[in-house]
Amino acid sequence: MMALATFKGGIHPPDKKDIAKNRAIKEAKSPQRVVIPLSQHLGAPCKPIVSIGQEIKKGAVIGEPGGFVSAPVHSSVSGKVIAIAEFPNAMGRMVNSIVIENDWKEEWTSLKDNPDYIKLSADELKEKVKAAGIVGMGGAAFPTLVKLSPPKEKPIDTVIINGAECEPYLTADYRLMMERPAEIVEGLKILMRILGVNKGFIGIENNKPDAIEKMKDAAKNEPDIEVCGLEVKYPQGAEKMLISALTGREVPPRALPMDVRVVVQNVGTALAVYEAARYGKPLIERVVTVTGEGIKNPANLMVKIGTLISDIVEECGGFKDSAGKVVSGGPMMGFALSTLDVPVTKGTSGILVIPEKGVVHAEEYGPCIRCGRCIDICPMGLMPSMLSILSEKGHYEDAKEYNLFDCFECGSCAFVCPSKRPIVQLVRLAKSLVKP
Amino acid sequence: MADVKKEHELIVTVSPHVRDEETTSRIMWTVNLSLLPALFMGFYFFGLKALFITALCIISSVLSEYFFQKAVKKKLTINDGSAFLTGLLLGMNLPSSLWSFNPFTIHVPIIGSVIAVVITKQFFGGLGYNIFNPALIGRAFLLISFPKAMTIWTEPSAAFFALDAKTTATPLGILKEDGLAKLIEVFGDKLNLYAELFNGHRAGSIGETSVLALLIGAGFLLYKRYITWHIPFSFLGTVAMLAWIFGGKNPETGKMLLFAGDPLIHLLSGGLMLGAFFMATDYVTCPTVRKGQIVFGIGCGALTMLIRIKGGYPEGVMFAILLMNCFAPLIDRAMKSDVFGAVKEKKK
Numbered sequence: 001m002m003a004l005a006t007f008k009g010g011i012h013p014p015d016k017k018d019i020a021k022n023r024a025i026k027e028a029k030s031p032q033r034v035v036i037p038l039s040q041h042l043g044a045p046c047k048p049i050v051s052i053g054q055e056i057k058k059g060a061v062i063g064e065p066g067g068f069v070s071a072p073v074h075s076s077v078s079g080k081v082i083a084i085a086e087f088p089n090a091m092g093r094m095v096n097s098i099v100i101e102n103d104w105k106e107e108w109t110s111l112k113d114n115p116d117y118i119k120l121s122a123d124e125l126k127e128k129v130k131a132a133g134i135v136g137m138g139g140a141a142f143p144t145l146v147k148l149s150p151p152k153e154k155p156i157d158t159v160i161i162n163g164a165e166c167e168p169y170l171t172a173d174y175r176l177m178m179e180r181p182a183e184i185v186e187g188l189k190i191l192m193r194i195l196g197v198n199k200g201f202i203g204i205e206n207n208k209p210d211a212i213e214k215m216k217d218a219a220k221n222e223p224d225i226e227v228c229g230l231e232v233k234y235p236q237g238a239e240k241m242l243i244s245a246l247t248g249r250e251v252p253p254r255a256l257p258m259d260v261r262v263v264v265q266n267v268g269t270a271l272a273v274y275e276a277a278r279y280g281k282p283l284i285e286r287v288v289t290v291t292g293e294g295i296k297n298p299a300n301l302m303v304k305i306g307t308l309i310s311d312i313v314e315e316c317g318g319f320k321d322s323a324g325k326v327v328s329g330g331p332m333m334g335f336a337l338s339t340l341d342v343p344v345t346k347g348t349s350g351i352l353v354i355p356e357k358g359v360v361h362a363e364e365y366g367p368c369i370r371c372g373r374c375i376d377i378c379p380m381g382l383m384p385s386m387l388s389i390l391s392e393k394g395h396y397e398d399a400k401e402y403n404l405f406d407c408f409e410c411g412s413c414a415f416v417c418p419s420k421r422p423i424v425q426l427v428r429l430a431k432s433l434v435k436p
Numbered sequence: 437m438a439d440v441k442k443e444h445e446l447i448v449t450v451s452p453h454v455r456d457e458e459t460t461s462r463i464m465w466t467v468n469l470s471l472l473p474a475l476f477m478g479f480y481f482f483g484l485k486a487l488f489i490t491a492l493c494i495i496s497s498v499l500s501e502y503f504f505q506k507a508v509k510k511k512l513t514i515n516d517g518s519a520f521l522t523g524l525l526l527g528m529n530l531p532s533s534l535w536s537f538n539p540f541t542i543h544v545p546i547i548g549s550v551i552a553v554v555i556t557k558q559f560f561g562g563l564g565y566n567i568f569n570p571a572l573i574g575r576a577f578l579l580i581s582f583p584k585a586m587t588i589w590t591e592p593s594a595a596f597f598a599l600d601a602k603t604t605a606t607p608l609g610i611l612k613e614d615g616l617a618k619l620i621e622v623f624g625d626k627l628n629l630y631a632e633l634f635n636g637h638r639a640g641s642i643g644e645t646s647v648l649a650l651l652i653g654a655g656f657l658l659y660k661r662y663i664t665w666h667i668p669f670s671f672l673g674t675v676a677m678l679a680w681i682f683g684g685k686n687p688e689t690g691k692m693l694l695f696a697g698d699p700l701i702h703l704l705s706g707g708l709m710l711g712a713f714f715m716a717t718d719y720v721t722c723p724t725v726r727k728g729q730i731v732f733g734i735g736c737g738a739l740t741m742l743i744r745i746k747g748g749y750p751e752g753v754m755f756a757i758l759l760m761n762c763f764a765p766l767i768d769r770a771m772k773s774d775v776f777g778a779v780k781e782k783k784k
Contacts, residue, residue: 253775336450369564406775420455
């Protein structure tokens with residue numbers, strides 16, 4: 001058998017996908033009210049274009065992009081605007097948000113089925129992606145339009161759909177690939193058309209053989225699209241790692257995928273692109289995996305953007321009695337929540353409930369014993385041990401000599417550290433205190 | 437929702453939220469465990485004295501750490517197994533003859549332990565911050581301070597309770613003073629010499645003699661990936677290479693004969709196996725990047741052979757590792773890991 005595509009380094013955390021993988025995607029209950037942050041993406045926040053008291057329909061634009069690197073936001077319910085104010089988001093920051101009271105009428109702005117969408121020009125398709133407010137749904141929430149608008153001197157020749165889903169526990173992308181493979185392939189075709197390329201990859205970790213089968217079947221009449229099994233290894237789904245595994249191209253330090261002629265989009269993003277192109281449907285809902293040993297009824301829910309996490313936890317039967325930590329996202333890169341009254345955004349891939357006994361407390365860590373494990377596994381080839389020591393001692397500038405800004409905070413180093421050092425946090429601290 | 441936790445009860449910590457089960461103390465205790473076969477062989481050949489010396493080193497190392505940390509009000513870390521390991525390694529690097537009341541030399545291992553733990557490790561900031569391998573500094577201090585007591589080697593026997601065993605020279609000592617022919621004569625024939633060196637039936641430090649037992653422990657550490665091949669293999673390879681090139685002597689004139697040395701004798705004797713697998717690989721005092729570790733191992737091997745062939749001591753492993761310890765931070769600085777993408781774009 002041929003060796004599976006992969007990258008150098010990486011770790012093997014227990015994948016724990018069994019908790020939620022067999023739960024089919026279910027429509028979450030429409031909530032009483034939604035809190036829709038005007039900044040759900042990387043880049044400039046949106047400007048609100050509605051006022052308090054205004055009646056709006058589902059799918060209506062409520063915030064306009066605040067710059068090129070930005071994406072509009074839409075209402076995920078029909079109802080009335082009751083507040084425009086700052087509310088906390090999952091990362092604990094206060095963000096300007098629009099609160100809409102649900103009138104349960106589910107009245108859409110116009111949705112039009114256009115089965116001939118593939119005949120649209122690249123520019124028309126791009127316009128649809130722009131209008132739908134699509135951002136990367138793998139977690140980073142980078143506006144998709146920007147990725148689809150490479151400068152002329154950087155031609156693209158490959159589009160990769162990221163189905164690796166290397167974060168333990170999460171199964172949202174897996175469920176989409178199992179249930180809606182044809183639409184994902186269509187999404188990829190649209191992306192390839194927009195970028196004018198004729199090579200598409202769909203990369204999936206090998207712990208999802210049934211998803212690989214489904215996607216292969218859906219793409220069997222597409223000679224330009226290759227579905228590839230990937231070695232099961234975290235962070236296989238990180239853009240640079242995925243590109244290296246599938247194309248052998250290494251994105252240079254501080255460069256972007258487009259510098260090696262590649263655009264990477266998540267499975268969920270591809271589906272959103274398809275729905276935008278075909279129906280003109282804006283990005284107002286997404287699949288969220290509700291999982292972990294601490295939740296009563298794990299599920300994969302289609303959740304309206306702006307639904308509070310407390311509503312979702314309630315719908316899933318609440319916590320088993322030992323719930324201790326609730327994480328927005330996966331266990332490797334997600335954020336622990338200090339309150340459940342924060343909304344699901346376009347980048348929320350999962351809600352993970354970790355029982356109290358499973359919580360690693362951050363304060364109990366020891367000195368670096370220089371064992372070198374973190375250096376062996378760092379997918380970026382950095383020396384996390386040195387970064388953590390320099391940051392701990394306050395030598396933030398010196399950390400730059402050790403390529404501080406090439407770290408994308410995947411957490412592999414902290415995972416393997418026998419001294420349980422908060423390496424990622426020390427790196428974040430250093431990054432925040434020096435200029436690149 | 438009755439059982440939804442109140443906000444203030446949610447635990448907030450930084451990512452990642454899952455951690456590997458490996459801990460520093462588990463590593464340390466596993467290394468301790470991997471040394472037991474060699475310690476047992478030390479006991480088998482040198483009797484209870486070997487155990488007494490080792491126990492004395494372990495107890496004084498752990499107590500030194502305890503009292504130092506109490507005195508300076510630092511967090512107690514004696515349970516992490518690292519002070520225990522320092523004591524164990526120091527004990528295994530000492531001659532069993534130190535357990536003697538006439539002349540009185542029982543204080544020697546205690547002094548070595550205090551030097552190792554307090555001066556070499558704690559004064560530099562404790563675990564993770566020391567520049568030199570603590571056990572080796574302890575031993576180097578003792579070798580310089582008590583040159584006579586530290587070089588009385590007992591003839592190995594299986595008589596566990598003998599307190600006044602015959603003294604003799606180590607194989608490397610014989611090789612240095614009287615040459616290869618004499619060494620072979622002492623052991624009967626060449627094959628027997630190799631066999632005895634491999635089993636450990638020869639004079640030497642408590643834990644260094646049995647290559648067989650050390651390889652069992654080393655194999656276990658390699659299998660558990662607590663150590664990698666980089667340092668020990670480059671260390672041993674360099675020793676073998678240099679022993680072959682420069683280790684030979686013209687039996688008539690006594691002058692160096694190139695490409696005529698016996699690498700096996702050099703590999704199997706002295707503290708090389710103990711040093712290469714258990715001391716040079718000390719995480720804290722060796723480079724952290726693998727390619728740097730190869731340089732480190734080659735340096736250890738070259739210095740060992742320089743001392744063995746040209747130096748005043750018959751054995752050079754200890755000083756070689758200590759000298760290379762100085763260079764570990766420099767090697768790490770000079771040979772950083774290869775950043776992803778910094779090399780040229782590869783074609784698949």
